[in-house]
Amino acid sequence: MARINTQSVEDRSGILEEEDHMRGMERIGMEVISISRPFASVARVTGRIAPADPAPWMPPNQAVRIAVEEPEGQRPVVRVYTIRAFDPLRSEVEIDFVIHEDDSPAMRWLKSARPGTVLPMIGPRQHFIPLPSGDRRAAIFADETAIPAVYAILMAWPGGLKGSAWIETPDRAAFDELPRPDGVDLHLILRPAGVAPGSAQNLLQAAKALPDPQTWTVWAAGERVEMRDLRNHLRKAGVARTDLQVLGYWKKGMSSSDLDRARLAEYEALRARGLTLETLGDIDLPV
Incomplete structure (x- = not known):
């Protein structure tokens, strides 16, 4: 019997696969080109992708969900990272991993990754950016x-x-x-x-x-x-x-998986009331 990975967040209703959540995001693989340490606190992964359309990847502050572990019979263990840079001519992305001393899924993936390793991801999703507002x-x-x-x-x-x-x-x-x-x-x-x-x-x-x-x-x-x-x-x-x-x-003292479970429960409750992703006030989640 396969060992249960407690970091996997189950989506029993399949709500994360629906269009309201996906909203044009694509499933894509990133082939690792190199992993460097530009400074002590960060590992920088440079990878090659083949997006269906490069345009959505070009604005700043694009988030992706990457599968750092793929346990048998369970949903992948995913973590959210920001695309630091995207080169549309080379189809290359840079993702920075902040180094932690704990044995987390992301750190385990980082230790095992090599050039040629393929990292499954879903994205991109545009996150907020500072917007000009008159003379503010x-x-x-x-x-x-x-x-x-x-x-x-x-x-x-x-x-x-x-x-x-x-x-x-x-x-x-x-x-x-x-x-x-x-x-x-x-x-x-x-x-x-x-x-x-x-x-x-x-x-x-x-x-x-x-x-x-x-x-x-x-x-x-x-x-x-x-x-x-x-x-x-x-x-x-x-x-x-x-x-x-x-x-x-x-959140200090809370794993990313537990935070994702809280997000998913809130999202399911909102959808049951006929609401959509825009109404998910993430910062106000009771966690």
Whole structure:
């Protein structure tokens, strides 16, 4: 009897295969070309894909769900990653894996992957990006898990949009690699070694120091409890709901699979009421 993989999230109703969820995403394989370590905290996987249409892959902040393990008789164990860069001429993508010391499915895949390894994925799905809003400035708050998204966003930064970004990471090199578009100030929040991510709520404190918050449009991503607190603070400080794009990429003390189970249960409940994917307020999930 095959061993049960507890990281696999079962979709007994098949709701994740329906069009409301798929919305044009495709199943695709990425062949690993190389795996490098640009700095200590990150493994960068460069791979080749053959999308049906390259256009959906080109805007910044595209998310993909990748199958890091495929247990027999179960759904693949999937994790969400952001495409750091896409080269349509070479059909190559870059995906950064933040290195963890735990024996997680993603770390196990990374240890076993070699050039020629094929990684199944589903995507892309466009996530939020900071949007120009009249003469409003754009503020970015992100921890190390969101640095690939920030990189892609800054690479495609709209001309004339003013902004500031606060990046929390224990690795200065990851911050130093970020693009510096005209009109954007980058601020490093260097987390000391041994301090757990999300524990000090450094990004929340940076948001609380934002001058005249009602004059900004905000994009933020990181630990979901801190992101929820950041969102609630900025709403009370006068930032319009339409000017807030806040994402909880992970939760301290909770596995990605458990978080996906919570998302799936909420999505099933919404669909049972006749609602669609747009009504899934991820940051407000009761987890």
